[in-house]
Amino acid sequence: MPPWFLLLICALPCEPAGISDVSLKTRPPGGWVMEGNKLVLICSVDRVNGNITYLWYRGALGFHLETKTQPALTAEFEISEMKQSDADQYYCAANDGQGPVPSELVSIHVRVPVSRPVLTFGDSGTQAVLGDLVELHCKAPRGSPPIFYQFYHESTILGNSSAPSGGGASFNFSLTAEHSGNFSCEASNGEGAQRSEVVALNLTGRQSEDPLRSPPQTVLQEPTYPNLPDPRQPEPLYENVNVVSGDDVYSLVYHTQQVLEPAAAQHVRTHGASETYPPSSLLWSFQVSSGIYSKPRINIGYMDYEDTM
Structure with a gap:
């Protein structure tokens, strides 16, 4: 070759x-x-x-x-x-x-690094009642997933949540009196962290569902009688009017502490002179024909108001 x-x-x-x-x-x-x-x-x-x-x-x-x-x-x-x-x-x-x-x-x-997140409250808004379940929602407008969120009350971490696919995240808690103050949240995706603006939550006390009712007040109708000493004072109630003798009519009077001031004394004028009787019970009489008060007969007897109820 x-x-x-x-x-x-x-x-x-x-x-x-x-x-x-x-x-x-x-x-x-x-x-x-x-x-x-x-x-x-x-x-x-x-x-x-x-x-x-x-x-x-x-x-x-x-x-x-x-x-x-x-x-x-x-x-x-x-x-x-x-x-x-x-x-x-x-x-x-x-x-x-x-x-x-x-x-x-x-x-x-x-x-994409996270942008500054925005913190919002749920349906309650920034007005909430003690004992309510409050929802905090934090969302960074931009940022590559996954995004990790932390929620703060003042400088204390309340909790955390994550958004594996991006977007925002929420955290729920029961509102107590200790939660008064400012809230914020923080977003991070490994490329730096961003903190939201502070938002204040206004707390109001819960009113009782069964408020105590005041006991009913007795309304005393003020009767009008002529020739009484002081029309501004509550009047006694008269009943069991009976003719005892002659033209004299005697009336049994029920008198309560609610009608008169505790320190007040009941005065009855008799022919130019006045006599004082205890405010708790009083028995007196007057002459119908002449309108001149007569001296009460103490020996007729009296009945206390509370004993008659």
Whole structure:
């Protein structure tokens, strides 16, 4: 076999082969980046023979982002400020003149720090009654899940809750007198914590469902009689009027402590002179024909009001 033939056989497989492996890596690694931070997409090939054309794409449908040509095993494409809307799948391709070779898809996740949460109360609002079940609701308008919430009364932690899929979370507690004051909440998703504004809760005491009723007051109707000493004073009640003798009519009088002041004394005027009798019970008489009071006959007897009830 001629030597030149051997050299020809050896020369064919010994020529450099084309690109067989293309990979895409990210910085920061893992495909996670904070909103507002920079993302670098690094495209690499397994070998290089002259210039390599690198291409970067977004999404499975391949929206073209950038193209670079250089004689290097790697090339970088930078997105200076990532937004939440930039979260997607990315890939790159390398072409050494024999056709582009794509990399695998890499998912990029954009982490959004929580914004300042808003604390609200449930149906009760900021007016609540002692003993009520109060609901605290805390929600951060923005933030990547999961979000962890803590609820505070002044500087004391009341409890915590989480939102695995994002959004807000609630915490319920029974309202006591010790809960008077200010409330707040805090939201965190591992990218920093934010505290809400302070909200004051106004407490009111619960009124009894069965209030004690005052005992009924006896309303005494004030009878009117002519020629009485003081019309402003409650009048005695007369009954059992009987004619004893002659023109004299004697009346049995019931008198209670509620009618007269405790220290007051009952005065009866008899022919220009006055005599005082105890306010608890009083027996007196008057002459019907002339209207002149006669001296009471004490020996007739008297009856106390309470004994007659």
